[in-house]
Amino acid sequence: MVSLWGSKNGEEQPEGEEGEETRGTSRPSGGPEPDERTRLLPPRNDGYLDPDDPAVSPYNLWSVRALRYLCILFLIITFLWWVLLLVSIFVSPPMMHSRGSGFFDFSYTTLTAGNLLVAILFFSIPSKPMEWGSLVVAFFLLIDMIIILAVPRIRAEEGWVGIASVIWATLIALYNVLTDRVVAWGKEEEEERLTGRKETRRSLREWCGVFTASLIMVIMIVVVILLTATLILRSRDAGLAPPGERYYVDGEKYQLHMACMGNVTYNAKGDKIPTVLLEGGEDPVEGTMDDWVYNAYKNGTIDRYCYYDRPGLGWSDNAPSPHSAGMTSDAFSEALAIAGEEGPWVVVSAGVGGIYSRIFSSRQKGEIAGLMLIDALHEDLLHRIAGPSRGFFLWARGIISPLGYDRLIGAIANGRTPEDRVYGRSAYQSGKYIKAKLQENLVADSLTKNEVSQARNIQEAQTPLVVVSSGIQVRKDSEWERKQRDLSTITDKLVSWDIVNAAPHEVWMTLDGRTILEKRLGELVRKK
Numbered sequence: 001m002v003s004l005w006g007s008k009n010g011e012e013q014p015e016g017e018e019g020e021e022t023r024g025t026s027r028p029s030g031g032p033e034p035d036e037r038t039r040l041l042p043p044r045n046d047g048y049l050d051p052d053d054p055a056v057s058p059y060n061l062w063s064v065r066a067l068r069y070l071c072i073l074f075l076i077i078t079f080l081w082w083v084l085l086l087v088s089i090f091v092s093p094p095m096m097h098s099r100g101s102g103f104f105d106f107s108y109t110t111l112t113a114g115n116l117l118v119a120i121l122f123f124s125i126p127s128k129p130m131e132w133g134s135l136v137v138a139f140f141l142l143i144d145m146i147i148i149l150a151v152p153r154i155r156a157e158e159g160w161v162g163i164a165s166v167i168w169a170t171l172i173a174l175y176n177v178l179t180d181r182v183v184a185w186g187k188e189e190e191e192e193r194l195t196g197r198k199e200t201r202r203s204l205r206e207w208c209g210v211f212t213a214s215l216i217m218v219i220m221i222v223v224v225i226l227l228t229a230t231l232i233l234r235s236r237d238a239g240l241a242p243p244g245e246r247y248y249v250d251g252e253k254y255q256l257h258m259a260c261m262g263n264v265t266y267n268a269k270g271d272k273i274p275t276v277l278l279e280g281g282e283d284p285v286e287g288t289m290d291d292w293v294y295n296a297y298k299n300g301t302i303d304r305y306c307y308y309d310r311p312g313l314g315w316s317d318n319a320p321s322p323h324s325a326g327m328t329s330d331a332f333s334e335a336l337a338i339a340g341e342e343g344p345w346v347v348v349s350a351g352v353g354g355i356y357s358r359i360f361s362s363r364q365k366g367e368i369a370g371l372m373l374i375d376a377l378h379e380d381l382l383h384r385i386a387g388p389s390r391g392f393f394l395w396a397r398g399i400i401s402p403l404g405y406d407r408l409i410g411a412i413a414n415g416r417t418p419e420d421r422v423y424g425r426s427a428y429q430s431g432k433y434i435k436a437k438l439q440e441n442l443v444a445d446s447l448t449k450n451e452v453s454q455a456r457n458i459q460e461a462q463t464p465l466v467v468v469s470s471g472i473q474v475r476k477d478s479e480w481e482r483k484q485r486d487l488s489t490i491t492d493k494l495v496s497w498d499i500v501n502a503a504p505h506e507v508w509m510t511l512d513g514r515t516i517l518e519k520r521l522g523e524l525v526r527k528k
Contacts, residue, residue, distance in 0.1 A: 058186035067179050068123055075116040082109045092320035099254045099317035100157030101431030105165035107402040112169040119176045122213040125206050126184035131177055133217030138173035140224040145170055147231045153238035230404030233411060240418040242315040247335040254317035256335045262297055262304030274344040274369040274525055278307035281351030284314035286423040292508040301522040308332055312436025314423045323439045326451035329360040343367030346524045350374035355452050362455035370464040370524030375473060375505050378483035379452040386444035394438040401431040461492040464527055466520045471501035496520055
């Protein structure tokens with residue numbers, strides 16, 4: 001028996017012998033010193049591996065490895081397609097122009113890339129939330145694909161690029177469901193083969209992976225539901241018939257909407273009375289200028305007028321990028337020719353539309369009977385719509401526009417109608433409108449400015465001119481007032497320059513403004 005105070009038999013044991021004897025029970029003689037990596041339990045002798053052994057992995061199966069390699073390949077393909085679509089927003093590659101905004105196909109491709117990235121990052125951690133989440137995403141993408149293919153107008157706007165993007169997104173979502181099931185099967189197979197049983201527990205790392213993947217999948221589900229809801233709104237809006245016709249222009253790349261009201265008339269001398277051509281301002285003509293011009297028509301001030309929607313506005317398609325004001329004017333001239341419309345014309349425009357109408361009138365030699373500018377933008381102020389910060393905002397706004405949260409809120413909570421969304425107070429929320437404004441921004445201070453500067457030199461000096469300015473704008477912006485004064489000198493035949501004191505930028509919003517506008521328009525139309 002060992003003494004409490006010393007060694008057995010009262011003999012003092014030499015220092016270190018007890019340590020040697022004690023340590024000898026935990027390791028073989030001459031073995032390495034134990035450290036933090038030393039096993040606490042003896043190795044299994046039943047022929048199976050420990051469940052935590054790295055060798056227990058679904059990657060042992062060639063089918064699982066092949067699925068992972070395919071995921072990486074699909075991600076590379078999707079990324080290249082994503083880059084191409086991003087570039088096409090600014091410069092349309094040959095054969096890749098879609099008549100819509102192009103933001104929907106970009107959104108589908110972004111969703112596909114995110115789906116594949118999540119699948120690769122959490123490939124070896126299959127879970128039911130991932131499987132069911134991918135299945136829900138695939139279900140809503142399948143609905144989107146059916147809507148795009150079934151609604152002719154949406155199918156035409158998205159083109160083969162949009163159709164290919166949504167089909168690819170749907171197939172990848174279904175592929176992820178298959179991948180998750182195969183990896184789960186492979187994991188169970190390898191656990192039973194190498195450990196003797198199916199593992200039911202997860203490590204902390206695996207639980208964190210499952211939680212992160214599930215959270216990302218919930219976000220993707222919300223995104224795809226919003227995409228579907230926005231597509232449903234677009235399908236409703238597609239049923240709103242335009243008050244005129246759409247004409248293919250620019251080599252049948254897109255359609256321009258144009259409408260006319262009234263009949264061609266002649267005066268007592270047999271001369272044809274000019275037709276009024278309306279060029280909208282910042283928004284479509286139907287929701288702005290058409291109201292007061294229609295009243296002028298009903299009052300007999302004018303006999304006939306025509307208007308069109310610039311590319312991306314109202315019922316017109318988006319044009320290929322880049323797209324300048326001169327290109328729009330040429331497209332309008334082409335649409336007039338196809339429709340069989342002939343001058344003379346009295347051109348009426350407002351805001352930024354003044355840039356377009358001036359270019360148009362300078363290219364219609366001998367056909368312009370008058371030019372009316374309503375608080376029009378001067379070419380020296382084009383930098384106000386051409387700033388890089390505004391361009392970035394428009395691009396970012398366009399990227400998220402397919403989610404349609406503002407349009408959905410307007411439709412559900414505020415009772416917005418298809419008319420509101422196509423040409424009314426909610427038109428600015430559509431992807432087409434945003435794409436048109438982005439195109440306008442990109443070339444406003446370069447191509448467009450050069451075109452309108454040339455137009456000023458080409459413009460016939462004897463063209464009758466009317467300038468109507470907003471009194472509010474003139475008072476609060478001295479530079480705007482100076483440029484309005486300069487616009488009154490673009491021809492040598494100024495009929496009138498009116499400043500409507502209490503009128504905003506949209507001069508026709510006040511009674512005095514409408515009265516002056518109708519009066520001056522009548523003078524231009526009846527002027528000999």
